[in-house]
Amino acid sequence: MCTSLTFQTTGGDQFLARTMDFGFELGGRPVVMPRQQHFSSVTTAAEFDTPYSFVGTGRNLNGYIFVDGVNEYGVSAAALYFSGQAHYPTEPVAGKLNLAPHEVLMWLLGNVKSAQELGDRLNEIAIVEAAAPLLNIVVPLHWIISDRSGATYVLEQEADGMHYMVNPVGVMTNTPDFNWHLKNLSNYLQLQPGPHVDRQYGDLTVKPFGPGTGAMGMPGDYTSPSRFVRTVFMRQYTDAVATDAEAVNALSHLLNSVEIPKGVKLQADGSSDYTQYRAYMSMHEPAFYIQPYADQTITRVGLTPELMVASQPTEFPLAPAQQFNRVN
Template sequence: MCTNITLTSTNKDIFFGRTMDLNMSMFGEDSGIDLNVKLVSIPKNITIESQLKPWKSKYSVLGVCSKDTTILYDGINEYGLTGDCQVLVEATRSKTTEIEAKGKIPVMGEEFVTFVLTNFKNIQEIRNSYVDFMLTDQPFMYEGAPLQFPLHYTFIDTTGDGIVLEPVMSGGFKLYDYIDVMTNSPEYDYHTVNIRNYIGLENVGVSEKKINNTTTLQPIENGTGYGLLGIPGDYTSPSRFIRSFYYKNMLDTFESDKGINTLYSIFRPLIVPRGLEHANKEEKITDYTRYWSGYDVTNRTVYIQTGEGLAITSKELDNSSTEITYSEIKLDNYIYKTH
């Protein structure tokens, strides 16, 4: 379960953020397989050692990854192309031999964000080429075990253009125009229709009393928040999509120096606390927000906060690096203390 949102400042700078909601350990916080998440810098003009078929990176990339793997959960490249992956249970894959027999290029789903960000400069290039690729059913081997997530993908660029790619056609992709928010299943066209069911929501309260027959109704607290009365508050993906869409479109305008703060604030009601989403009564590890990441697209900078602490780690893309490097993500509760 994940959410992403894109905001644009009055200066036309773009800010992209996502929550990573998962029932697997990412920072050593739970038992079982740990995904060992770090910040990664991938330089251009190096060989990416895919488990399927290696490729050469055209562009440098900064993002969030599982260390010593080709799995990138979200990231940004030197041209500002930014993207992430999220769970889509309707996702499909095909055998590599069948993909190649169709004249298409097989890609592993877990490597797809890495593949796109190291190979494409902007959304138009992806629009021109996405039909050439299909997802293979070859599982990604991680710590000796097969790892395979059903996924769909969001990408944006510095022009404000954005797309959603969903591999629902035997590994082939449907492309949708991105409306600046994304969650999980169902497929994207369901969500874009479902938002119409909440068309009456607004960011204006009800300040005047109403008389129904013989009863006078006085709004509570002068009607603050009444415009959003009825907005779904649960953590299902359709509900998170509704909240994300209307919150994003009701925000006050903001200038670029407030971009990351504004982006972070809109995610606060979307961050899932630990313990609310057990898959079943026997499952002790819950689906919750393992991390939030926010990208200042103009400045090619990522900010990341984990569910383990209040600290935020920031890193700017280094376009001069010549080898893959990893940076630790702070897990502590570092707080400035005053006396």
């Protein structure tokens, strides 16, 4: 279960951020995939190339798997869980590039220059049932995609086919489907950043207790609908910022409201679903920032010209958790 959102500076620079909430330890780290890489799909004997370079959270499992990232043209994307509603064909589709759900993000980042181009090329691919390494399951996913222009979309595949939808609020979480989340916002029209006005009941004037009362009723739990509403509200009213550093800082605070500490959200088997990391993708630089659970230090990896033409992928292992700087 994860939360994602877009954010824009006053200068128009675009960011996509996400939490990675999962019970199984994924072990991802920043990886730069250089241009002109070749991938084999686990679905069939199909293969695909990625002419464009990208950077994101990856892991080499006899072949790299990415779950988020940004490419050299500023296209950014993140894969989020879509349990119970994702639906994929069980057999490869003739005439298409057949991809497993966990392979879509690599093809996307390696092949398109804009969110619009992705929409134009979706007829080239079929997302089919095939298990992901390490997890050994067909991972139910949907995707949020954004680019330097600010255009933001959601890609979902359900029983009635593939849907590529404009995302007007710049937020995505998990199940139910995206359109359900948009309709659910109608239940929270009373939310506002300022206090509510005094109310008169008979001869009694009822006053709000103080600042913050405008957000009374905002859901605070960790379910997908609640995280969606909370993030839409926070994103809408957070102060505008001018610089990249301020944007990453603002996004870190925004995601604080949905970060899941270990132990407070347990799965049926008793394992803890928690926020393993937060990622911030700068589309104009382009650059990738990661903030792991065990160490709140933010690590930045930029897509430099040297990394984009390297002979092989470049990994950036995260440093072990830092100790407190004691001053007394």
